[in-house]
Amino acid sequence: EVQVLESGGGLVQPGGSLRLSCAASGFTFSSYAMTWVRQAPGKGLEWVSSIKSSGTNTYHADSVKGRFTISRDNSKNTLYLQMNGLTAEDTAVYYCAKVVSTTCYLCAMDVWGQGTTVTVSS
Amino acid sequence: QSALTQPASVSGSPGQSITISCTGTSSDVGGYIYVSWYQHHPGKAPKLMFYDVSDRPSGVSNRFSASKSGNTASLTISGLQAEDEADYYCTSYTSSDTLVFGGGTKLTVL
Numbered sequence: 552e553v554q555v556l557e558s559g560g561g562l563v564q565p566g567g568s569l570r571l572s573c574a575a576s577g578f579t580f581s582s583y584a585m586t587w588v589r590q591a592p593g594k595g596l597e598w599v600s601s602i603k604s605s606g607t608n609t610y611h612a613d614s615v616k617g618r619f620t621i622s623r624d625n626s627k628n629t630l631y632l633q634m635n636g637l638t639a640e641d642t643a644v645y646y647c648a649k650v651v652s653t654t655c656y657l658c659a660m661d662v663w664g665q666g667t668t669v670t671v672s673s
Numbered sequence: 674q675s676a677l678t679q680p681a682s683v684s685g686s687p688g689q690s691i692t693i694s695c696t697g698t699s700s701d702v703g704g705y706i707y708v709s710w711y712q713h714h715p716g717k718a719p720k721l722m723f724y725d726v727s728d729r730p731s732g733v734s735n736r737f738s739a740s741k742s743g744n745t746a747s748l749t750i751s752g753l754q755a756e757d758e759a760d761y762y763c764t765s766y767t768s769s770d771t772l773v774f775g776g777g778t779k780l781t782v783l
Binding site (some may be wrong): 601610646649651659660663 | 694709711713718719720723759764765770773774775780
């Protein structure tokens with residue numbers, strides 16, 4: 552079964568750091584770009600970051616640029632999101648998702664995890 | 674990175690048809706085929722409904738259809754069913770090499 556499973560969420564103080572992980576299985580992880588999407592309480596879905604299959608190219612939303620870093624370890628079939636300088640506005644459910652095709656990177660996502668919750672509060 | 678514009682809510686009775694619009698610019702929706710739609714039931718993982726404007730993944734009911742004209746993409750659901758009640762989001766690739774979501778549309782089946 553093709554699936555992704557997020558972990559690493561939790562409660563963190565403003566200004567703190569957290570690293571999210573996303574374990575992939577059931578597909579050739581190294582062939583697909585991957586994406587993080589978040590949903591703040593009561594808000595819509597927001598694109599956060601994406602990374603190409605090789606890991607050489609990364610893309611970040613302006614809202615997280617300079618604070619968040621997406622990376623991947625293709626030998627471990629795992630995607631990461633390093634989050635630094637967290638603020639209350641980063642409180643959200645964070646979803647990991649696989650893109651639909653090996654030939655695109657900032658495109659549709661066909662496999663999503665259940666999400667991991669990040670709460671930034673003192 | 675302004676969000677694509679979707680109506681906040683739409684509603685319809687069972688059996689009816691509804692259309693959700695997603696308006697962007699020539700730098701996103703109007704300029705690329707990478708427009709997709711998602712169905713999201715609260716507390717669950719979003720589900721891909723369409724990619725590349727109108728390609729339907731296997732398993733998605735053919736009661737759903739999607740299209741694009743100029744800077745506006747549209748999702749149509751015919752023969753509304755109670756299970757269709759959910760939030761719907763569009764996304765598009767942008768000329769800035771980013772991805773942008775619509776604000777989301779809450780569909781209520783009356």
